[in-house]
Amino acid sequence: MAAPDRKTFEAAASWYVQFQSQSPTPAERHAWQQWLNGDPSHQAAWNQMEQLQRSLGALPQDLTRRALSTTHQRRQVLKWMMVLGSTGYLGWNVQQHTSLGNVWADYRTSVGERRRIELADGTRIDLNTHTAIDVVFDGRQRLIRLREGEVLIHTGKWGGQMPFYVETREGRVQALGTRFTVRQLADSTRVGVLEDRVTVTPGDQPDHVRQLSAGESADFDRQNVGANHVYRGAQAAWVDGQLIVLDARLGDVIDDLARYRPGVLRCDLASARLRVSGTFRLDSTDAVLANLQATLPIQVNYFTRYWVSVKRIG
Numbered sequence: 001m002a003a004p005d006r007k008t009f010e011a012a013a014s015w016y017v018q019f020q021s022q023s024p025t026p027a028e029r030h031a032w033q034q035w036l037n038g039d040p041s042h043q044a045a046w047n048q049m050e051q052l053q054r055s056l057g058a059l060p061q062d063l064t065r066r067a068l069s070t071t072h073q074r075r076q077v078l079k080w081m082m083v084l085g086s087t088g089y090l091g092w093n094v095q096q097h098t099s100l101g102n103v104w105a106d107y108r109t110s111v112g113e114r115r116r117i118e119l120a121d122g123t124r125i126d127l128n129t130h131t132a133i134d135v136v137f138d139g140r141q142r143l144i145r146l147r148e149g150e151v152l153i154h155t156g157k158w159g160g161q162m163p164f165y166v167e168t169r170e171g172r173v174q175a176l177g178t179r180f181t182v183r184q185l186a187d188s189t190r191v192g193v194l195e196d197r198v199t200v201t202p203g204d205q206p207d208h209v210r211q212l213s214a215g216e217s218a219d220f221d222r223q224n225v226g227a228n229h230v231y232r233g234a235q236a237a238w239v240d241g242q243l244i245v246l247d248a249r250l251g252d253v254i255d256d257l258a259r260y261r262p263g264v265l266r267c268d269l270a271s272a273r274l275r276v277s278g279t280f281r282l283d284s285t286d287a288v289l290a291n292l293q294a295t296l297p298i299q300v301n302y303f304t305r306y307w308v309s310v311k312r313i314g
Helices: 006-021 026-037 040-056 071-085 090-097 233-240 250-258 285-295
Strands: 115-118 124-127 132-137 142-154 164-167 171-184 189-202 210-213 216-220 242-249 264-267 275-281 298-304 307-312
Touching (some): 006 026, 142 233, 250 264, 250 285
Parallel strands (some): 142 164, 264 307
Antiparallel strands (some): 115 124, 124 142, 298 307
16 A cells, blocks of 8 residues: 555644644544545545554643644644654654654653652652653762653661652652652642642742642642642642542543543533532543443543543533
8 A cells, every 4th residue: 555645644634733733523523434444545644644643642731721622733744744754754843843742761661650669869750640750869969851752759867867859840849758749730739748848849930949848739820829729639639540529520530530541531621510429440541431420410521542532421
């Protein structure tokens, strides 16, 4: 079979962008199926789209958050898809054109994977889904550079007087003999403290230091540290492969589940407002979706294995 040409691949990417911005109607789904069946190269191009979904999880969060609301944004996403998908060397292109690959990180996890490592000083680090870190112990400091994702850190006792830092795109977190989580968000960093204390320092405002104690969390960017919030141990239940929620918005639960499966998972505004409580297994998101469908007025639709939407019914 001949490889798809640029025009065919651009058509496949256009379908992807269209359905990423909104759930397909029956008519759109039929039109897409007709296009898919129209030529073997169309199927090959779409298979490449799904390969990209499996490898990256989805489009970058900062792009999907904007809901592709302008022509410019749609063109930018299409360009991004073309750059990554128009060659068979997917892994190389991911590393070159987006931070999502992080193939050169010291330690990393793929979508849905969790991992625990132990460092020379006795520090234990749990890596959540789609996480990448570097470790720098140079005799002056113990530094963890969080490239992407989320970690839970239990600092070791054999580091002497060397300070322990976690560095993100927004600044630094210093551990003061503690157990805490750090998550890299699209435009900020989220810190939650389970034991003892940490200090948070925005990168561009080193004088704006905030200390957080056990049971507290805060988000910060390069300028400021946000308000303190209550931080409960259940929020770090991902370490044990669980998502524990109490009277949470279904939209927030779906967003959390989406982090643990490749492809696209989203819900409409009506279902997002529903409330849900429970303990869910992160290694079986399809089963979780089936359970939610059985207990809530929602319909879970699988457009493809890697493209799932949730809609309210009734």
